Amino acid sequence: MQFVTVTQLVEAGEADKLYNLCSKFPYNSRCEGYEVPVSLENRSGKKAKCLLSTNEKTKDCKVNITDNQLTFYVETGDNMTVLDGEKNTKQVSIPFKTIKSLSYSEKKKTDVGAVIAFGLWGLLAKKKTSTISIRFQEELEETRQQQVIFVTRRSIGRKMRQDLEEKTGVVVDLLDIN
Numbered sequence: 001m002q003f004v005t006v007t008q009l010v011e012a013g014e015a016d017k018l019y020n021l022c023s024k025f026p027y028n029s030r031c032e033g034y035e036v037p038v039s040l041e042n043r044s045g046k047k048a049k050c051l052l053s054t055n056e057k058t059k060d061c062k063v064n065i066t067d068n069q070l071t072f073y074v075e076t077g078d079n080m081t082v083l084d085g086e087k088n089t090k091q092v093s094i095p096f097k098t099i100k101s102l103s104y105s106e107k108k109k110t111d112v113g114a115v116i117a118f119g120l121w122g123l124l125a126k127k128k129t130s131t132i133s134i135r136f137q138e139e140l141e142e143t144r145q146q147q148v149i150f151v152t153r154r155s156i157g158r159k160m161r162q163d164l165e166e167k168t169g170v171v172v173d174l175l176d177i178n
Contacts, residue, residue: 019082039086043073046160048152050074052092063150065163070094070134072148092148094136096168100145103133104161105175106154130157132164 022031045062050072063072071094075087109127132150150160165172 037080037083037088039083040073040075040089041086043089045073046152046156048150048156051149053147063160065160065167067167068096070096070164094134094148098137099134099168099170100137101135101173102161102164102168102170103173103175104157105131106157107131107176128154130154130161132157132160
């Protein structure tokens with residue numbers, strides 16, 4: 001978010017120069033408060049669709065599970081020239097100790113692309129997806145809970161579910177398994 005503020009103060013031609021300068025020399029005084037934008041493509045993690053409990057729409061994201069937290073990167077803002085037309089990302093981290101509940105479901109959906117490409121035969125192609133819903137406590141406000149939902153390929157979802165159960169000690173509520 002700070003990047004948007006800084007670029008608004010910079011002339012249009014200066015944005016690329018500031019990006020190049022701060023990418024190479026982050027401790028330069030002109031880079032104070034500047035966060036070098038990073039596209040989703042350049043973030044680590046497994047691809048998913050994410051939905052935060054706010055009024056936002058689903059967004060492309062990448063998810064990482066480490067020893068003590070779940071971290072995901074969500075696209076924000078508009079496409080940026082300095083990122084070759086990609087969007088910047090913000091990082092959201094959820095410490096395992098704040099996770100209150102987990103739910104998991106699996107679905108098979110018709111692959112619209114396969115139907116277009118192969119006609120009626122495409123109806124046989126089903127996308128197998130997993131949906132993981134995580135309720136967590138905000139660290140600063142102990143009375144307020146948030147929710148994040150991830151939709152991803154089934155193989156990735158099953159691994160995430162297993163890792164989250166192991167690392168959080170929370171039993172996953174299995175909803176709809178196809």
